[in-house]
Amino acid sequence: MRAGAKTGFASVVTGLVVGITLLFLTPYLYHLPMVVLAAIIMVAVSDLIKIKPIIKSWKTERHDGWVGVLTFAITLIVTPSVEIGILFGIMASLVLFIVRTMRPKIVELSLYKDDHYRDAYKFGLKTSDHVTAFRFDGSLYFANA
Numbered sequence: 001m002r003a004g005a006k007t008g009f010a011s012v013v014t015g016l017v018v019g020i021t022l023l024f025l026t027p028y029l030y031h032l033p034m035v036v037l038a039a040i041i042m043v044a045v046s047d048l049i050k051i052k053p054i055i056k057s058w059k060t061e062r063h064d065g066w067v068g069v070l071t072f073a074i075t076l077i078v079t080p081s082v083e084i085g086i087l088f089g090i091m092a093s094l095v096l097f098i099v100r101t102m103r104p105k106i107v108e109l110s111l112y113k114d115d116h117y118r119d120a121y122k123f124g125l126k127t128s129d130h131v132t133a134f135r136f137d138g139s140l141y142f143a144n145a
Contacts, residue, residue, distance in 0.1 A: 063100070067092045104138025 005011075029037070054072070058065025067089060075085025109117040110125035110133075117135075120127050138144070 063096055064093070067096060098143045101138055101141075102143045104136045104140070104144055107135045107137060109133040109135055 054065060054068040057068055070092065071085055071089030074088050075082055078084045107119045108121065108127060110120035110123075110127050112118040112123060112125060117133060118125065
C-alpha cells in the first residue's frame with residue numbers, strides 16, 4: 001500500500017473515508033474541473049497496470065506473454081467495457097491451456113539396465129512382444145481422454 005499501511009484494516013478505513021466523502025462532500029467536488037477529477041482517477045488506477053508480470057510470463061512461456069499483451073490491448077480498445085477485455089483474457093488463456101494439453105506425449109516403455117522403465121525409442125531399447133507398457137507425459141482430463 002502506498003500510504004505505508006501494514007494490515008488489511010487500512011482498506012476498511014479507506015473504504016469508510018471514501019464512503020463518507022461520497023455521501024457528504026460530493027456537492028463540493030461538483031465544481032472541480034473534469035481534468036482534476038481525471039487526474040485523481042489516473043493516479044488511483046496507475047497501480048493497477050503492472051508490466052513486470054507480463055514480461056516475466058513472456059520470458060517463461062511466450063504464449064502466456066501474448067495472452068497478457070493481447071488482453072491489455074483489447075482492454076484499452078474497449079475501454080468503457082473493461083469486462084470484455086478481462087473475459088477475452090480468461091477465454092484466451094483457457095483455450096491456450098486446452099490446446100497445449102490436448103495431446104499429451106505417449107511413450108512406450110521398456111526395462112532399462114538400471115531396472116527402471118524408460119522411453120524405448122529414446123534409449124534404443126527392445127520392446128516386449130507380449131506386454132506393452134505406456135506412459136502419458138501429462139495429466140488426463142476431458143479434453144485429451
